[in-house]
Amino acid sequence: MFAIYKRELTGYFTSTLGYIFMAVFLALSGAIVWFSTFFSATTSFGNYFFIMIFFFIILIPILTMRLLSEERRTKTEQILLTAPVSLFNIIFAKFLAALTLFETTFLISLLNLIPVSRYGTVNTAEVISNFIGVSCIAMSLIAIGLFISSLTESQFIAAIGSIAVILGILLVGVFSSSITNDFVRVFVKWFSILDRFVNFRYGIFDISSIVYYISISAIFIFLTVRVYEKRRWA
Numbered sequence: 001m002f003a004i005y006k007r008e009l010t011g012y013f014t015s016t017l018g019y020i021f022m023a024v025f026l027a028l029s030g031a032i033v034w035f036s037t038f039f040s041a042t043t044s045f046g047n048y049f050f051i052m053i054f055f056f057i058i059l060i061p062i063l064t065m066r067l068l069s070e071e072r073r074t075k076t077e078q079i080l081l082t083a084p085v086s087l088f089n090i091i092f093a094k095f096l097a098a099l100t101l102f103e104t105t106f107l108i109s110l111l112n113l114i115p116v117s118r119y120g121t122v123n124t125a126e127v128i129s130n131f132i133g134v135s136c137i138a139m140s141l142i143a144i145g146l147f148i149s150s151l152t153e154s155q156f157i158a159a160i161g162s163i164a165v166i167l168g169i170l171l172v173g174v175f176s177s178s179i180t181n182d183f184v185r186v187f188v189k190w191f192s193i194l195d196r197f198v199n200f201r202y203g204i205f206d207i208s209s210i211v212y213y214i215s216i217s218a219i220f221i222f223l224t225v226r227v228y229e230k231r232r233w234a
Contacts, residue, residue: 001089008067008097021062022105028055029109037116044123045113046201049130053197054170056141061162063098064145065155068224072153087228091146091221098142103135126203133200136213137193141166143220150227169193 012018029052036047110131113122145162152158173194179185189195196213199206 001085001093004085004090004093005097008094009100012097012101017062017066018101021059021101022108024062025059025105026109028052028059030112033112033116045116045127045130046203049134050197050201053134053137053194056138057163057166057170060138060141060145060166061159063102064142064149064162065159066149067094067098067146068149069152069155069158073155087225087232088221091224091228095143095146095217095221098146099139102138102142106131106135106138123203129200129203129205132205132210133197136210137197140193140213140216140220141169143217143224144169147220147224147227150224 012021032048032051032055033045036051037045110127113127116122144165145158148161148165149158152161170193172188173192179188193213193216196206196209199209
């Protein structure tokens with residue numbers, strides 16, 4: 001498992017994909033920090049983290065589009081399917097590699113907080129809770145992107161599919177409050193990734209939401225394993 005994890009993580013930097021992801025992430029992060037703090041004359045980072053989530057529509061597909069589709073296109077998935085490693089370990093190693101690159105870049109982006117802290121007091125609890133919440137959302141979306149990548153051999157189709165699904169998931173959260181039917185609104189809000197981020201945004205550590213995000217990740221990792229189990233015995 002570690003060998004696959006290491007190979008995937010290294011693969012991001014033997015191609016340009018890892019550099020593109022980090023460059024786009026850090027550029028957007030810097031611009032959003034300026035807009036949400038300096039431009040708004042506040043040291044609160046709640047808006048920064050919330051806005052950043054919407055750029056995952058582009059950022060997460062960059063991370064996940066090649067994870068499994070590339071293996072299928074180059075026919076190297078046959079090596080994985082016959083390797084003396086469980087399918088879960090293979091899929092989970094790829095998931096961890098993408099999550100590691102995301103978290104590393106996310107941590108680097110927090111250097112943007114330093115200039116802001118020179119002009120006011122930064123609420124550390126708010127930053128930590130937002131960081132955890134955004135990380136959990138990213139974890140869920142990476143698992144979803146990984147699943148979509150397992151369904152096709154085209155990186156382009158995997159990217160477009162992930163963009164469409166992530167966009168839909170986030171729009172459900174945005175418009176859930178405008179649903180007039182009480183039952184439907186409550187049902188949609190329960191499944192909304194964004195609605196469960198609200199507590200983190202205001203500095204509240206929400207364990208139930210963390211369990212929810214982990215569950216979403218586990219479900220899509222399980223579905224990805226099932227896709228490959230079916231392919232192995234086909």
